Amino acid sequence: MYNFEFEKPSTTADAVAALADEDASALGGGQTLLPTMKQRLASPSKVVSLTGISEMQGVCMGDDGSVCIGGATTHAAVAAGASAYPALAALAGGIGDPAVRARGTVGGSLANNDPAACYPAGALGSGATIVTNAREIAADDYFQGMFTTALDEGEIITEVRFPVPEAANYQKFEQPASRFALVGVYVAKYADGVRVAVTGASEEGVHRWTAAEEALSANFSADAVPAAPGADGMIADLHGTAEYRAHLVAVLTKRAVAAAS
Ligand SMILES: Cc1cc2nc3c(=O)[nH]c(=O)nc-3n(C[C@H](O)[C@H](O)[C@H](O)COP(=O)(O)OP(=O)(O)OC[C@H]3O[C@@H](n4cnc5c(N)ncnc54)[C@H](O)[C@@H]3O)c2cc1C
Structure with a gap:
């Protein structure tokens, strides 16, 4: 590993400000970013952890009946907490292994958009809304090809809203x-x-x-x-x-x- 700055803000606003620096990267569960850094395929000068932001954690029900998941919520927390949407909870519970599910986050998975990942299928299949610090993006507009999304530089996924199907x-x-x-x-x-x-x-x-x-x-x-x-x-x-x-x-x-x- 090489030297880099590390910040762990407690609000979304502070995270967005920290990410405004050139070559800064958001860190969710680190299940993809850290191995990528170790292999020198990414070399951010600053890493900004999102896991200390309480407003980006947890599963709740929205006013419109959607299941809302904070962008820094782990797969394990979704598996345990999204009982209102059992198919989504099962998807989260089937990701990787217990160690990956304990650290990996929904925001990290959707931002990475690995062509073999599970959450992108759940989000697109549900017609989910990806909420960022700046806007709301329909899943149909969000996924733009392998490892490519509609996110701008420094934009972070704060929440994902999944309409509950029949x-x-x-x-x-x-x-x-x-x-x-x-x-x-x-x-x-x-x-x-x-x-x-x-x-x-x-x-x-x-x-x-x-x-x-x-x-x-x-x-x-x-x-x-x-x-x-x-x-x-x-x-x-x-x-x-x-x-x-x-x-x-x-x-x-x-x-x-x-x-x-
Ligand atoms: C052994 C192993 C098995 C796995 N198996 C599966 C599987 O079966 N199915 C599956 O779907 N996935 C699987 N994964 C991937 C796992 O789900 C990770 O959660 C996912 O790759 C990235 O999530 P993360 O939170 O760790 O993100 P990180 O690694 O921290 O970040 C990944 C990227 O997303 C960015 N980012 C992180 N959070 C945000 C945010 N909130 N907003 C904007 N950008 C953000 C980072 O800057 C980085 O570019 C596996 C991973 C491993 C290591």
């Missing part, structure tokens, strides 16, 4: 070494239609499978899930071919619908 389920086919999703599918049924978000599969990162959404909005049944999407643009690596991932998308969508039903 039924939902997340199915993850785990990469056994990391427990990230080789493919993951989040299905959520709302009064105005079904949303299907896919992670792990595509070179474009997390995305909605609109053909499945249309079919399932008309008939919420595993039998209504369309044939697997084409393999074009799917990730191919030593863990699985593009065709295998495309196949998994359809299989996991069926399982998610069956489980949600």
